[in-house]
Amino acid sequence: MTECGPETSDAGALYVFAVCGDPGPASFADLPGVAPGEPLRALRFGELTAIVQTVRAADFTEDAWQARMADQRELERYARAHHHVVSAAAACCPTVPLPLATLYHGEERAREALLGETERFRTALERTAGHSEWGVKVYASHAPAEPPAPEPVAPPHRPEATAPTGSRPAPGAGLAYLERKRGVQARRERRHEDALRVAETVDAAFRTVAAAGRRLRLHAAEPTGKGDAQVLNATYLVRAHRAAQLEELAWTLRAETGARIEISGPWVPYSFVGEV
Numbered sequence: 001m002t003e004c005g006p007e008t009s010d011a012g013a014l015y016v017f018a019v020c021g022d023p024g025p026a027s028f029a030d031l032p033g034v035a036p037g038e039p040l041r042a043l044r045f046g047e048l049t050a051i052v053q054t055v056r057a058a059d060f061t062e063d064a065w066q067a068r069m070a071d072q073r074e075l076e077r078y079a080r081a082h083h084h085v086v087s088a089a090a091a092c093c094p095t096v097p098l099p100l101a102t103l104y105h106g107e108e109r110a111r112e113a114l115l116g117e118t119e120r121f122r123t124a125l126e127r128t129a130g131h132s133e134w135g136v137k138v139y140a141s142h143a144p145a146e147p148p149a150p151e152p153v154a155p156p157h158r159p160e161a162t163a164p165t166g167s168r169p170a171p172g173a174g175l176a177y178l179e180r181k182r183g184v185q186a187r188r189e190r191r192h193e194d195a196l197r198v199a200e201t202v203d204a205a206f207r208t209v210a211a212a213g214r215r216l217r218l219h220a221a222e223p224t225g226k227g228d229a230q231v232l233n234a235t236y237l238v239r240a241h242r243a244a245q246l247e248e249l250a251w252t253l254r255a256e257t258g259a260r261i262e263i264s265g266p267w268v269p270y271s272f273v274g275e276v
Contacts, residue, residue, distance in 0.1 A: 013057040013103045014043075014110045017085040019093040019121045027092040035059075036083045045111045045118055046118050048125075051089055052110065054217050083268075090268045095128040096121050097270050124273040131211060131237050132266030134246060137219075138202050139260040140195045140230035198257045199232040205253055209245050210236035214271055228260065237272045238265075 015034055028040045033053040045051040058064065068074050079100060086097040104110035114121075205212050213236045220230075238246065243266060250261045 012054050013060060014106060014211045015060075015081060016043075016054070016098050016102045016104065016110060017051045018089050018095050018097045019048055019125075020089050020153055021093045021125065023051065023089050023092050023095075025044055027224045028085055028088045029113060029176055031085050034078055034082065040085065043107060043110060045114045048111065048114070048118060048121055050114055052107075055103070057103070057105075059174070060101060065101060085266055088251075094125045095268060096124045096128075096273045097268055100121055110190040112269060128237065128269045128272055131239050131269055131272075132243065133269040134210075134236050134238050134243070134263060134265035134267070135252075136202070136206055136229060136232065136234050136236065137262045137264075138199060139262075140198055140258075171237060189276065195229070195231040198259050202232055202253050202259070202261065205249055206236050206246070209242050209249060210238050212237040212272055220221045231259070235271045237269055242267075260269070262275070 015032070015083070023042065030049060031040060033040050033056040034239075036052055038054050040051060040053050041073075041220065045054045082100050086095060089095045104113060110223065203213065203215065212233055216233045216235060218230045218233050246265075247264055250263055254261050
């Protein structure tokens with residue numbers, strides 16, 4: 001969040017959704033934004049335009065925002081409203097999305113702050129113009145390390161040869177157990193190395209199509225019971241005319257690696273506007 005504190009909680013604040021070149025008002029005129037009833041409008045600063053909306057500062061104090069973040073449904077409503085405005089702007093011209101809940105004390109403060117970031121915005125717009133963001137997730141099947149060892153078959157009962165309490169295991173039983181454990185560990189390490197190679201192969205292949213790429217934190221294993229583990233969670237900045245190559249590349253990589261590869265997009269390039 002930006003600038004809104006408790007001392008201004010009864011005043012109005014300016015919520016900034018995105019910065020773009022020169023969007024047509026019709027592209028976002030019918031959207032409610034985050035404050036239904038207040039119109040979205042364009043705020044010109046220098047050669048760029050911000051899409052803004054007047055909101056109640058009381059709704060965006062630190063305490064109010066923390067309470068909203070604790071309410072999953074309410075937070076999702078705000079995030080969707082923010083995303084819809086950004087997407088509408090991006091559909092008509094290159095757009096730099098601003099973080100959720102970026103606010104200023106009125107138009108002059110907003111214009112002054114945004115003017116100070118003009119060079120960064122211009123660079124981001126030039127970098128992402130004509131591009132979209134695509135997500136790629138790769139899952140490798142992790143089979144069990146080794147089937148359960150068969151239960152040893154008990155020898156026939158011989159009353160005259162009853163084993164004394166505390167009898168020793170058969171010779172070599174401990175060595176066999178250690179060898180089996182080493183084998184399990186070796187297979188586990190090989191599977192891990194194979195998974196890393198799959199991730200590197202897929203990432204390298206998609207980077208040949210993309211203008212830029214980022215690897216994100218891996219998600220936890222899926223609760224599907226199938227043993228699928230995520231080995232790559234990445235996002236790529238791809239020029240529009242190359243988007244059709246992504247699915248073809250995914251089919252090829254699925255056949256070559258045996259991994260499950262999921263593609264999502266196109267998205268507004270949120271992940272690539274802050275790296276300038």
